[in-house]
Amino acid sequence: MNAYLKIDHIDKDFERAGTRTEVLKDVTLTIDKGEFVSIIGHSGCGKSTLLNLIAGLTRVSSGAVLLENVEVNAPGPERAVVFQNHSLLPWLTVYENVNLAVNKVFAGRKSKAEKQDWVMRNLDLVQMAHARDKRPAEISGGMKQRVGIARALAMEPKILLLDEPFGALDALTRAHLQDAVMEIHARLGNTMIMITHDVDEAVLLSDRIVMMTNGPAAKIGEVLDVPIPRPRDRIALASDRTYLKSREAVLKFLYERHRFVEAAE
Template sequence: MSYLKIDHVDKRFQRGTATTEVLKDINLVIGKGEYVSVIGHSGCGKSTLLNIIAGLTPVSAGAVLLEGKEVNSPGPERAVVFQNHSLLPWLTVYDNVALAVNKVFGRQKSKAERHDWIMHNLDLVQMGHAKDKRPAEISGGMKQRVGIARGLAMEPKILLLDEPFGALDALTRAHLQDSIMQIHAALGNTMIMITHDVDEAVLLSDRIVMMTNGPSARIGEVLDVRLERPRKRLDLVADRTYIAAREAVLKFLYERHRFVEAA
């Protein structure tokens, strides 16, 4: 039995009498512990697909199955980290993570156990020292670390990342990418990431899912990234496998499926 199966999924949006087909016949099987990136031009339905996996958006046809059970609503086994960190500004770093922990584990863990679990996840993203700060008092990269900690603290089967580094400067982005690689190596959890960044996709992923342009976007190709782990970005600069993977994604995006803006 597959871990996560996206089975002949279509998604249509209705506005009045007009129907827009965003996704058409999406089929994908993701194994436990895989890191999969979904890449494509704007408007190809990447975030819609992520929201369907998260249970935030219903399918129009087909189904999403997690360990054989249909996904049709949000659940703590599928945590989402958005590009906008979505932290509550009046709560401390600690309390933002505690909000998720208390919701998921309020009846399973004692207060002391929940505290230890919150601190464990903050330490995992190197934010334990800032537990008493509020979002306005920390940087954008630190906010995103807290968002990742909050997602991990739910102990999800799948961590869904919707362009989690898109709003960050290049240096902060690189540090967070390295952190995600370390967390994935340590925990072995399944991660699915939406990205526009080709280098990011190749660096982090086991497989890259390349979407055709919308409307009626499909999976055009799936690329296996055959790079050994752990990966170090400086070592990959001249690596032939890395260069070939990067070239394959770029060719797909900019030769075969070039984005054309509407006039």
């Protein structure tokens, strides 16, 4: 059976001022439909570069990214990205920011009434329907990220790509948004790939955690299955043996990699 998403022997190099830097080397990974996969590793290991390759924002140097057996070589609405910076247009309301994406993706496919209903349905999904007429400056950072997620989901993507979406938020807001993402994943059953530095976040949200080696020429060091039943409760998991074992495995991998870098310096 063909994989839903296949990252097939990817290499990625960047060249600047005649100097070539090998960022990723021979990265191979398959992701099933409906999976939640986190990618974790130290700074400079190419996590965001890998996400950009999947999004089609950057071209591979060699190898291929295949979504449903079709090669990815450009951006497309079937791969929506939520960045750490929400990227909302400040002069538009919450509704208008989401509607902008809906109009672009569903032009000629949905009526005006259908598009309006679809915008509100996605705002409701992230509990932001009440703020539809507010502008970004009038809402909190966490609320802005909810709108960013709603905008991405409104494009009805096959894969939702999350690039450290909660990194700039305070701990409590971050926890609420993690719970919201888990609920959305449970309701929609969509495929999600998230970049994170947060071990607890990765274990809480993921079906699998992809651990990257240090750059340059980073590759996949280990892939950890997280066999914790869903739905997941963060309070109950605090003393769950499987959660603690998974957390320990990721921390051990990252610590060993950090120690290796220090020894080489």
